[in-house]
Amino acid sequence: MAVELPLLSLKIALVGVVVVALIFVLFFLLGRFKPKKNLPTEVGGAWPIIGHLHLFGDSQPAHIIFAAMADKYGPAFTVRLGQYRTLVVSSWELIKELYNIQDTVALDRPKSSVAKNLGYDYAMFGFCPYGPYWREIRKLVAVELLSVRRLELLKHIRISETEICIKELYKLWNKKRNVSSSSKGHVLVEMKQWFEDLTLNVILRMVAGKRYFGDVDLSEDREARKCQEVLKELFRLIGLFLVSDSIPLLRWLDWGGYEKKMKVISKEMDQIADGWLREHRQKKEFRKDTGGDHQDFMDVMISLLDGAENAAGYDADTITKATCINLIAGGSDTTSATLSWAVALLLNNPRVLKKVQEELDFQVGRERQVSESDIPDLVYLQAMVNETLRLYPAGALGGIREFTEDSVICGYHIPKGTRLLPNLWKLHRDPKHSLDHDVKTQKAWQHANKMTNEKEMKV
Structure with missing residues (x-):
């Protein structure tokens, strides 16, 4: 018996080794013959940690670089922006399926420095994650500001502001024509600034009941320029691509000092919106005594959120200010930029x-x-x-989204967590x-x- 026990242990050990080896071989063979998932082509030349970030410099805008990649790799390809895989699409068929058929799988918004610092810690519906809060605020905006009925009620604002703008242009032309005898009836006007003033007046009156440009005194003009400068900087910072959003480990460096700038602009914008909110509350008390109806979107929000419980952890004032700033920033700069391009194209054709x-x-x-x-x-x-x-x-690249689950889009397998970036410039x-x-x-x-x-x- 003393001789057989070691031999038995040795046999058991050998059987165990063979079984483990068979398991590894089996998994290897199954992996080889397992159908490969049809992943979109990944752009070559990725570096460790930073991925393809080194391909994006100051020489060309990102949408132009992505367009050149699409010519080489096709209408759907992936790049690694830092640690995140990003699907870039420029195909009409892909865009249609993503936003019409399978929109719920790619509606989430990834966390970013812009959304946290400029978006009231994700309270702005344009930056907040997909969920009940986003759906409620989006529904409120669609019904109370962008519906056909509401736009018809606010039509007088668009008409009056346009008429005032045209009259002021005529006054300027008449004044300069009389002063300069060599002008031959031609007067140079900085139309970009006129469009910015016009669009800001329209959107401000519709959202916050304010009118900054035109027949205003000096103090209001200073406040107007301050608001316009803050909104411009806000819009500029929103469009920035921060390295810290792609490589979170580098966030503590604050490369370029952009997060610090965001906090300053956010504070200035909050002070302006706070002033609007106080004015509306005072007017609301006045209307209680004299009678009257809501005049703008901020009035509607104050009434709807008054006394309501905190939604998604935000108080009523934060939700009101964040939503109104979101609408003003998104509706002013984009419109004025499109008007400027339209006039430039007409003059050149x-x-x-x-x-x-x-x-x-x-x-x-x-x-x-x-x-x-x-x-x-x-x-x-x-x-x-x-x-x-x-x-x-107005936006060459659409807003970045994130897939919340594994999906199959037009035959491509898209893993969960992949980010989505539509190249509208190339698509057009x-x-x-x-x-x-x-x-x-x-x-x-x-x-x-x-x-x-x-x-x-x-x-």
């Missing part, structure tokens, strides 16, 4: 400018100003605006859909020519 003028003369005439009811008849003007939005979208220039665009443009051009011929026949 005299033939198109002439067709727009002829359509206005034919459909509206020169005896009155254009009204919103004329827009359906201004087919060529609408085509010109659509072309401006196509060529120069997709040659596969250029034919549809050319047909629409041609129809608008034919419409304009038809009107010109009819006008000449009448004359």
Whole structure:
């Protein structure tokens, strides 16, 4: 027995080694013959830790670099921005499936320094994670500000501000024409600033009931310029790509001092919004005594949130200020930038400018100003605006999102946690859909020519 026990132990050990070896071989073979998931192509040249961040410099904007990558790797590819895998798409089919069919899997917003420091710690619905809070605020905005009924009620604001802007331009032209005899009726005007003042006045009156530019005194003008500067800086910082968001370990460095700037701007914007909130509460007490109805979106929010329990950990004032600032920042700079591009494109394309003028003369005439009811008849003007939005979208890259679960998009397997970045600039220039665009443009051009011929026949 003393001899057989060691031999038995040795046999058991050998059997154990063989079993373990068989298990490893089995897993290896199963892995080899397991169907491979169809992952999107990853761009080559990634570095450890930073991924593809070294490919993005100051020489070209990110959307141009991504467009060049799409030409090489296809309409869907991945890059590693720091430690995060990011899916960049520039295909109409992919965009449609992502935002129409499988929108719930890619609606979450990743955490970022911008959302924390400028978005009231994720209280702004444009930055907050997908969930009940986001749905409630989005619904409130859609119903109380962007619905057809509400836009119709606020139509007088758009009309009055546009009329005031045109009158002031005429006064400026008349004044400078009389002063300078060599101008030949031409006056140089910085239209970009005029558009910024106009759009800020419109959105401020609709959201906060404030009007900053135009017939205001010196103190209000200083407050207006301060608000405009803060909003510009806010919008600039929102569009920044911070290394700390891709490599969280480097957040403590605050590379470039951007987080410090964000905190300063956030404090200044909060002080301005706080002043608006106090004014609205005072006006609300006054309306209780004299009667009256809500005048703007901030009034509506104060009434709806008054006495309500904290939502997602935010108090009513924080939600009101964050939502209003979100709307003002998102609706002012984007609109003024699009208007500036539209005018620049018209001035650089005299033939198109002439067709727009002829359509206005034919459909509206020169005896009155254009009204919103004329827009359906201004087919060529609408085509010109659509072309401006196509060529120069206010946001060349869409807002970044994150997949909350494993998904299959147009045959591609997308792992959970992958981030989504649509390249709208490249999408608008997709040659596969250029034919549809050319047909629409041609129809608008034919419409304009038809009107010109009819006008000449009448004359």
